[in-house]
Amino acid sequence: MPSAREALLDAALSALDEQPWSTVRMVDVASAAGLSRQTLYNEFGSKDGLARALLRREADRYLHGVERLLRERVDAADRLVSVAEWTVGEGRARPLLRALLTGCWGTWLPEPRPVRPTAAPSVVPAQRRADAGPPAAAELVTLVRDRSAAALDRSRIDQGRAELLHRCELAVRLALAHLVAPGGDSVAPLVRTAVTAVPSALLSAPSPRAGVR
16 A cells, blocks of 8 residues: 555646646645645645655656666666667656656646745655755766666776766667657667677676576
8 A cells, every 4th residue: 555645646646647737736636645635735845845756756766667677687788778668668658757858848747846945844754855856867867877887887997987888878868869759660779789889898797697507
């Protein structure tokens, strides 16, 4: 059973399927979650706080999904391809994630607004983290790049690691390009071509099953 906070976030996300954020009412979110409006305000502080929490959760879910794919028992190139394909698929299916990844918000979604400088910090730890704001699109690219490079190889010399970081970022940016300007084909061939063009030593990280024979 989800916590009150998760139930409220789910209700807010469902409301976004039906109407733009500007018309979503806090009382309706609380009612849809089966909770009081006071509980909603205790958790998030305001409608802007609820929006920040929605965006923070969306970013966290995306990064957790990336980490899960990077742990797959396949070789390095296949893991980068999986992350790219999944990024495109999730970005198309989840408008909040697409906005976070591309920085294109439109009028339907809640844009991240900073906490007022005079506002007291939330007493809810999860909300204090959300109030710090979601990662910007460029930050998300860097986070995925760094996680990818760390998962593929933790022991390269500086020059090799720099090249690996470059190729990991290229894979992410190809996925984002496919998300913004979709082509008829999967992004997989483009990513595979890009990452396998790297000298073999740079993408020779063994799969997690290596050595378990």
